[in-house]
Amino acid sequence: MKRSKITDEPEHLPLHVFLVIFTLLAIYPVLWVFTIAFSGGQSLAIADLPSDPTFLDRLRAILPWPEQVSLSNFKSVMTDQPFARWILNSAVVAAATTVLGVFLATTAGYAFSRFRFPGQRAGLMSFLVSQMFPGTLMLIPLYIIIVGWLGLGSTWIGLILVYATTAIPFCVWMLKGYFDTIPLELEESARIDGATPIQIFIRIILPLAKPAVAVTALFSFMTGWNEFILAATFMDEEVMYTAPVGLRFFVGGFSQQWGYFAAGSIIVSIPVVLLFLFLQKYLVSGLTAGAVKG
Amino acid sequence: MQTRRIAIVAGTLLIALILVPLGALAQTELVVWHAYRGGEKTAFEKAVAEYNKAKGGSIKVSTLAVPYDAYADKITAAVPRGKGPDIFIYAQDRLGGWIEAGNTIEPLDFFLEDEITSRFLPTTMEAMTYQDTVYGLPLNYKVITQIYNKKLVSSPPKTSGELVANAQKMTDATVGKFGLAYAYNDFYYHAALMNAFGGGVFGADGKPTMNSAANVKALEYLMMWADETKILPAEPSTALITSLFNEGKAGIVFSGPWFLGEIAAGVDFGLAPLPTIDEAGSPMRPWMTVEGVYIAAPSQHKDEAYDFAKFLTDKPAGVIMAIEGRQTPANTAVYDDAKVAADPILQAFRKQVEVAIPMPNKAEMTMVWSPATTAMNIIIKKNATPKAAMEEAQKEVVQRIAALRK
Amino acid sequence: MNLEAVKPSRLAIGLSLALLFAVGFGLWLQARSRAGLSAMVAERSAIVSLNALTEIVERVGLESDSLQGAVARYVELHEGVASARVIRFQGIRMMASTAPEDTGEQAAPRKMAREEKPLYDLGQSLRAAVETNVQEGRAFKTEIDLQKLPAGGVALAGPVAEGDKIVGAVLIEAIPSAYQVGGTSWLQALLVLVVPILLLFALVKVAGDRPLVLLLLAALLLLIAVFLHGILGLEALHEERMAAEAHISQELTLTSRGLATILAQEGLTASPPLEPADWDVDRFRRPLGLVTESAVDEQAVAVREAGERRSYINLMIPVTVAALVLLGFVGLGAAGRTGAALSRHRVAYFYVMPAMVAMILLVFFPFSYGILLSFTNSNVYNTDQPLGDIWIGVENFVDILTDFELVKTTEDGRVFNYQNFYWTLGFTIIWTVTNVAVGVTVGLFLALILNTKGLVLKPIYRVLLILPWAIPNYITALIWQGMFHSQFGVINQVIQMFGGQGLSWFDSPFTAFITVLSTNGWLSFPFMMVISLGALQSIPGDLYEAARVDGATRWQQFRTITLPSLKPALVPAVIISVIWTFNQFNVIYLVSGGEPGGSTEILITEAYKIAFEQYRYGYAAAYSVVIFIILLTYGIWQNRVTGASEGV
Incomplete structure (x- = not known):
């Protein structure tokens, strides 16, 4: 079909102008993180002004660019501590959290979307409810359960379990909402063709829900990737620490090494960006008109 | 005759077999938690290595660094449940809270000899004392x-x-x-x-x-x-x-x-x-904060732990931490060491601490x-x-x- | 109500289950009271012995040579005491001991051995307790330590005073008490269980086929049975209690006689005269005043009993209500229907189960613990006590919710009290609404733009725009804080570049609110953008085609197609982000720190401060429960409006 671009699609140039400006503003604080990381120093950014500053002096002061560029912070972060090992631990924990979280959430989300059963509303609500109780007081009860009862201190499994359950409620709700938008007729026709419920779920529903699965995967990953206090509390061996724990060594207490922290933060966000790059194609490949018509 | 000899050899072997694992078992493992990092951590670990060497394998101390922001919570969660270390190092500001919570810090009065208490700046000992009972050996102090x-x-x-x-x-x-x-x-x-x-x-x-x-x-x-x-x-x-x-x-x-x-x-x-x-x-x-060496109340090796605490707060370990870790030990003898005496920064803090007041614990x-x-x-x-x-x-x-x- | 389902057989089953539950619970409570009674006798007898011994030690003197002899004679005379030890803090010395191993080389007085360190530390902690109580002028910490021995019996320790200084401690081990408390009356229980059911059957004959009447009758029978069982049980307990008090009075008599003998042998006149009634004290060493040597003060005992009776009734009321519910549940046939539903929908349950199990273990369990905690006075001083002992009911909630002090008077006049609960609550709500509005609007807007067909560089924009989410917010939050610094912050520099006057951002509640709002808005829009991007994919393109054919404008397309289609995925995201923002701790804590004067504090940062700065765990838990209830109300309301939890 031929489309008249002039009337239906917005003009691209203004969009680009807007996006460039907005993106620059949005990454401005991030640029400061880069500036601190590459400065070779340790102090948090403070505008350095000469006496009686002019417009240009002020402009220079607010431009995030280090006076000298140095990689020393990155080098120190990677060599002073077993940071690579900690990133690896984080990767394993976050990846397993993603797999487990997405698995548990897709099945539950599917049931909540497709079946009507007693306790359905209550069940769905209870997932939401679990997010409502503030986590600050949960540390000791969780410690008792994971380390005391289950004996999972200093293990990956303990952390994965906790992170996955933290991520589940949002994932279930998100997926349930998305499953709701997938037309029932698709399943009906498959059922007529003799497909089992499990087959329908895996072959039809999951592929169609790719954007939502991508979102939940990213979310679960982030849950496991950035958590600090539980990881620091459950792990009793330095080799088992995760990257956020390693990062926090640079701050807290009397002195703060912001240069190291910034460099570490950048290293730590690289996998997240990579994952997002990988998930992007699923994020923008949803239902097509053809699929609905079946 | 032959059989007897065999029996003796076998017997000796058997005894040797029993004794070897016993010897191995006799090593006591101590775990220490701390929140040092950078140069302080390196120096602290060096002092621990010295102790392990001095003990010749009878006691082996291993360390765990915990980020400061998670440290207090980790101690509160782990130690009273018997899952924590044998020794931990922390400033005196949480001392009262942990003592009131119970089963966290072992009182030391029973162990303390006069020659140990007289090692330290009196104000640092004061920081370690709660309701007239001493709960830790002062390691380093910090003052502005x-x-x-x-x-x-x-x-x-x-x-x-x-x-x-x-x-x-x-x-x-x-x-x-x-x-x-x-x-x-x-x-x-x-x-x-x-x-x-x-x-x-x-x-x-x-x-x-x-x-x-x-x-x-x-x-x-x-x-x-x-x-x-x-x-x-x-x-x-x-x-x-x-x-x-x-x-x-x-x-x-x-x-x-x-x-x-x-x-x-x-x-x-x-x-x-x-x-x-x-x-x-x-x-x-200024207010002074004192990092104390505390023995965890549920520890199974309190005597060894106390022995280690004494070593850590003694002059040689103090000199290592002062010179290499840039810390200021509470042991006054450390400042008589030639290298420390020649260090204007360490001496400046030593002078300042004379008028410092321990922050309430x-x-x-x-x-x-x-x-x-x-x-x-x-x-x-x-x-x-x-x-x-x-x-x-x-x-x-x-x-x-x-x-x-x- | 489906009265058709009420059948005599169902009612009988329901009644027996309800009876078993309620009467069973009552039995358990009564048995517990009996056990408590016998423990009380053991404890009080032991405390009497301990205090009598302390009396001897203080009269004879810690330093006296005859201390060991006096202590030994005391233990000989007192069958209840297996062994006794006296320690002195100064010099860490064992001054007297009748423990079997302490003879010959080991005989007291001597320096205490390494294994005896726990005794010494215990003595010191009692000293600290006494001093604290004197300083506070009230009973705050227990002055007598009591431990159950693994072999039966109890070990006790109490402080020894010299003048008004605590200089040592007395430790005794008491053998298991021989005192017998009566057992449970099983016959009575059986009667209470069986008779109502028989009566029910009899009444069925009389009342016939009238379901409502039968149901009410069954309920009445249940109530009568529970009531009778309670009355009889409490009466029996009262008898036991009086006997126990008499026993203790007798103990006092025997003990004081023994003591007088020993003191006479030591050549000490009993002056000041012995006051045996003062030996019967609680763990804070406050005289109980229930018995004297010769008599039991029935009135005082009755006062104590009234309290115990009240707690019995307080516990039985909810249990009885639960039993009534059980009766209705079974009697009305709901139980059967539930069972059937479970098996009919087993596929659905199978799908939900794995997630549910994980949630129950790791979320709902700690969560219920938190709720229990909110009804207690748990704090740093009593973490070792069971929750039941520090139960204070709804006091915490009353404290929180009746905090109406919106204005307080200081020396400088009347000022607004930002630490007030309702201000914090109001601020939290404003904070949540604005943040979610900003996050959703910006996120959705960007997603719509980035969804434009054929727009080049889309992947680059997308990646750059998720960076605020990807970088750990600990550092970015602090960078935002730095950007608002009044003298050196970027924001004020920009204002000054254009000739404006910089602001002290953290000086007024409104500008401080702007700082946390911008920080959190910045942190949260990428998430909303990603969600919206995903959700936009669920809209079939041909809907737009059709709209275009009908000549709809872009705004109309957005309102009639995009928004409604986004709803299923966006509503959950909004609900969840409301909850998260409500509990967003980091941004407030790191950026404004609640300044100025606690005006930008939100409920969760307040709860955190109560728990970790004020060590009041119970109160903080109550705060958390209040937060929870507010969010739950919101969740239910939102659900009702949007129908988000409905299935397809």
């Missing part, structure tokens, strides 16, 4: 002192008169230059002035005294510095102070050993004791911070007089303590 830029300040001021006079010459707020910069809005830093005026947060009977005349006077004095003589910058965050000092825009900074690591390479700095406050007739007396201390911070802020913003603000803080602290000790 006067740090000055040698290029800007030829000789550090000894009195508040000199300080203000010099600082006023240097200060030019319009270009962001200040004679003195320190986190005066932080109650911890302000305590140096407070103590100079004879103030404090708890009286002899343990009751809060936030609104005491001395405390109010100290705050009025601070307001004179900040408001009348205007030698101090506004909103003095630690990042700001560091950057002012490094850029030569602050002549003098009041800060602790942690600040030294943040001083930029080119800055020529010196240390001197905090000045005497003429109006109070007393030197500024009562559990109620945590209830002071938030009302005190609020009071400091409204006083500095001039939204309330020191008297009114401290009356309010006192009310708040009394009410919180009453609610806690219901």
Whole structure:
């Protein structure tokens, strides 16, 4: 079909102008993180002004660019501590959290979307409810359960379990909402063709829900990737620490090494960006008109 | 005959087999938790390695560094449940809370010999004492002192008169230059002035005294510095102070050993004791925090743990931590060591600590911070007089303590 | 109500289950009271012995040579005491001991051995307790330590005073008490269980086929049975209690006689005269005043009993209500229907189960613990006590919710009290609404733009725009804080570049609110953008085609197609982000720190401060429960409006 671009699609140039400006503003604080990381120093950014500053002096002061560029912070972060090992631990924990979280959430989300059963509303609500109780007081009860009862201190499994359950409620709700938008007729026709419920779920529903699965995967990953206090509390061996724990060594207490922290933060966000790059194609490949018509 | 010999050989072997694992079993493993990092961590681990070597395998100490932000919670969660270390190192500010919570820190009175207690600065021992019982051996202390830029300040001021006079010459707020910069809005830093005026947060009977005349006077004095003589910058965050000092825009900074690591390479700095406050007739007396070596109450190896604590607070380990870790040990003998004696920075802190006052280790201390911070802020913003603000803080602290000790 | 389902057989089953539950619970409570009674006798007898011994030690003197002899004679005379030890803090010395191993080389007085360190530490902790109590002028910490021995019996320790200084401690081990408390009356229980059911059957004959009447009758029978069982049980307990008090009075008599003998042998006159009634104290060493040597003060005992009776009734009321519910549940046939539903929908349950199990273990369990905690006075001083002992009911909630002090008077006049609960609550709500509005608007807007067909560089924009989410917020939050610094912050620099006057951002509640709002808005829009991007994919393109054919404008397309289609995925995201923002701790804590004067504090940062700065765990838990209830109300309301939890 031929489309008249002039009337239906917005003009691209203004969009680009807007996006460039907005993106620059949005990454401005991030640029400061880069500036601190590459400065070779340790102090948090403070505008350095000469006496009686002019417009240009002020402009220079607010431009995030280090006076000298140095990689020393990155080098120190990677060599002073077993940071690579900690990133690896984080990767394993976050990846397993993603797999487990997405698995548990897709099945539950599917049931909540497709079946009507007693306790359905209550069940769905209870997932939401679990997010409502503030986590600050949960540390000791969780410690008792994971380390005391289950004996999972200093293990990956303990952390994965906790992170996955933290991520589940949002994932279930998100997926349930998305499953709701997938037309029932698709399943009906498959059922007529003799497909089992499990087959329908895996072959039809999951592929169609790719954007939502991508979102939940990213979310679960982030849950496991950035958590600090539980990881620091459950792990009793330095080799088992995760990257956020390693990062926090640079701050807290009397002195703060912001240069190291910034460099570490950048290293730590690289996998997240990579994952997002990988998930992007699923994020923008949803239902097509053809699929609905079946 | 033959069979007997075989029997003997077999018997010997058997005994050897039994004895070997017994020998291996005899090694005691101790776990130590700490929150050191960087150079402090390296030096601490070196001292631990020395101990392991000295014990020749009978005791093996292993260490675990915990990020400071998670450290207290980790101890609170793990130690009372018997899952924690044998020894941990922490400042005295949480001591009271952990003792009241129970099953966390082992009292040491039973072990303590006079020759051990006399090792330390008496004030550091005081920091380790709660309700007349000693709970830890003091390892290192931290105090704030006067740090000055040698290029800007030829000789550090000894009195508040000199300080203000010099600082006023240097200060030019319009270009962001200040004679003195320190986190005066932080109650911890302000305590140096407070103590100079004879103030404090708890009286002899343990009751809060936030609104005491001395405390109010100290705050009025601070307001004179900040408001009348205007030698101090506004909103003095630690990042700001560091950057002012490094850029030569602050002549003098009041800060602790942690600040030294943040001083930029080119800055020529010196240390001197905090000045005497003429109006109070007393030197500024900063609060001192003391890192104590504590034995975990559920530990199965308390004797070995105490032995290790003694080693760690002895002179040789102290010298390692002072020279290589840039820490300031509580053991006075450390400062007689030739290398330490020649170190102007370590000696400067040693001198400063003479007038320092241990920060209270009562559990109620945590209830002071938030009302005190609020009071400091409204006083500095001039939204309330020191008297009114401290009356309010006192009310708040009394009410919180009453609610806690219901 | 489906009265058709009420059948006599169902009612009988329901009644027996309800009876078993309620009466069973009552039995358990009564048995517990009996056990408590016998423990009380053991404890009080032991405390009497301990205090009597302390009396001897203080009269004879810690330093006296005859201390060992006096202590030994005391133990000989007192069958209840297996062994006794006296320690002195100064010099860490064992001054007297009748423990079997302490003879010959080991005989007291001597320096205490390494294995005896726990005894010494215990003595010191008692000293600290006494001093604390004197300083506070009230009973705050227990002054007598009591431990159950693994072999039966109890070990006790109490302080020894010299003048008004605590200089040592007395430790005794008491043998298991021989005192017998009566057992449970099983016959009575059986009657209470069986008779109502028989009566029910009899009544069925009389009342016939009238379901409502039968149901009410069954309920009445249940109530009568529970009531009778309670009355009889409490009466029996009262008898036991009086006997127990008499026993203790007798103990006092025997003990004081023994003591007088020993003191006479030591050549000490009993002056000041012995006051045996003062030996019967609680763990704070406060005289109980229930018995004297010769008599039991029935009135005082009755007062104590009234309290115990009240707690019995308080516990039985909810249990009885639960039993009534059980009766209705079974009697009305709901139980059967539930069972059937479970098996009919087993596929659905199978799908939900794995997630549910994980949630129950790791979320709902700690969560219920938190709720229990909110009804207690748990704090740093009593973490070792069971929750039941520090139960204070709804006091915490009353404290929180009746905090109406919006204005307080200080020396400078009347000022607004930002620490007030309702201010914090109001601020939290404003904070949440604005943040979610900003996050959703910006996120959705960007997603719509980035969804434009054929727009080049889309992947680059997308990646750059998720950076605020990807970088750990600990550092970015602090960078935002730095950007708002009044003298050196970027924001004020920009204002000054254009000739404006910089602001002190953290000085007024409104500008401080702007700082936390911008920080959190910045942190949260990428998440909303990603969600919206995903959700936009669920809209079939041909819907737009059709709209275009009908000549709809872009705004109309957005309102009639995009928004409604986004709803299923966006509503959950909004609900969840409301909850998260409500509990967003980091941004407030790191950026404004609640300044100025606690005005930008939100409920969660307040709860955190109560727990970790004020050590009041119970109160903080109550705060958390209040937060929870507010969010739950919101969740239910939102659900009702949007129908988000409905299935397809």
